[in-house]
Amino acid sequence: KLVFPLYYGFCRLGAPDFYPQTLSCAEETLTKEYVQSGYKDTVEGIEEAREIVLSQIPYLSKPDIATKCKEALKKRFRAINESRAQKRKAGQVYGVPLSGSLLTKPGMYPEQMHSNEDTRRKWIEALVQPNRRLWSLAEQVPRGFRRKLLFNYLIRYNVPLLRASWLVKVTYLNQVRSNIIQ
Amino acid sequence: MAANFWTSSHCKQLLDQEDVDKVPQADSDRGITLEEFRLVKIHMSFHIWRLAQQVKVRQRVIATAVTYFRRVYTRKSMTEYDPRLVAPTCLYLASKVEESTVQARLLVFYIKKMCASDEKYRFEIKDILEMEMKLLEALDYYLVVYHPYRPLLQLLQDAGITDLTQFAWGIVNDTYKMDLILIHPPYMIALACIYIASVLKDKDITLWFEELRVDMNIVKNISMEILDFYDTYKIDPQRGLPEDKIAPVMNKLPSKA
DSSP: OOOOOOSGGGTTTOSTTEEOOOTTOGGGSOOHHHHHHOOOOOOTTSOHHHHHHOOSHHHHTSTTHHHHHHHHHHHHHHHHHHHHHHHHHTTEETTEEOOTHHHHSOSSSOOEEOOOHHHHHHHHHHHHOTTSOHHHHGGGEESOOOTHHHHHHHHHTTOOHHHHHHHHHHHHHHHHHHHHHO | OOEEGGGSHHHHTOOOHHHHTOOOHHHHHTTOOHHHHHHHHHHHHHHHHHHHHHHTOOHHHHHHHHHHHHHHTTTSOTTTSOHHHHHHHHHHHHHHHTTOOOOHHHHHHHHHHHTTTOGGGOOOHHHHHHHHHHHHHHTTTOOOOOOTHHHHHHHHHHHTOGGGHHHHHHHHHHHTTTTHHHHSOHHHHHHHHHHHHHHHTTOOOHHHHHHHOSOHHHHHHHHHHHHHHHHHOOOBTTTBSOHHHHHHHHHHSOOOO
8 A cells, every 4th residue: 555655766856755864954953043933944936925825726616627627637647658658668668768788788787697406506605605796796697586486595595684685686676677678 | 854754653654545534433423424524624624724824824834733633533533522622722733843833822812713603612721731632642642744745846846847836735735625644645645736737737747757657546546536625525715614514513513612
């Protein structure tokens, strides 16, 4: 039920409903005014006295306005969904075509390589070694970790939590990527 | 202002619509239907709004007060917690939490002035202070509330449609006549209001919505709920619900005054 935010489209804005502390948080600056009257956010574009009275009840309660608006919303909703679907088909995601070098070596996360039982086992054994660097292991992440099998490997070889998390992410991101390309 | 909705008690206490729509047993026993339950909440949200204008607090205080009010009645009955007293007390409590303190005696003064002809609104300072303690308990002392106004401003700016600020802000204000704040994260409510505003003002921001990577189905559904609200309730912008609709319902509720 809870809609946890995905970050891609919010990279300009930061995560929604999340406001990291800055070096100059105004609310932590004790001025005489703040101490006496309390801290208040300022709102650009709206006078303080107007904040309360603004309402669309007079307009949207008129006959047919809300009904027409619903129809228009549905139309746009279909347009957004159709456009998203077309872009997925065309191999575009969020304005960036997946082709050429982008497919060969995605910069965001490691690609997986063909493997068998033996290479998977050796690679996991290496993953458990603290002195083996993730960046070198990332060059040959084996394919074939599927659902329960992935977790069985992580448990059987007692992979440290942070490295286990990393492998889970790599595995599922590769699955997402392959879905997009289909 | 540094804050993180996702680790907040507000986030943890989000409810489903059906949980919010449960009429408390004591109220149901008095013959109050779900529809009447909703009407009382709308009516008292207007009451808080009118009272707030008298004591000159900002919209954020109203929003917090209304949120407290609506949250209380997901846990307590109107029979036991007289909404006529709960409403001004929520405003009193919210004014402190939002650093815009209003004195209880000022609230008592304006309630008397506004509801002079109705003896059920005769409260004293003592009543508000006592109810405040009860409200704190009912709210489990979790008082920090997140609102759509802040993400609204950010999102409008990012979409390049800050000329729609006042229009969209008005829609957000209206959502406090509904329970959306108890059900959805603030940014989703903000997005729904932007969606409605962009359609009504004929601003095509389809590309922007595409790139947002939110579940547009939820945004659309929230938008539809908001528009259904405008369609369903014939509300006077100043007086709120028609007297002939709300008076019979309020008469079913006992008064503590």
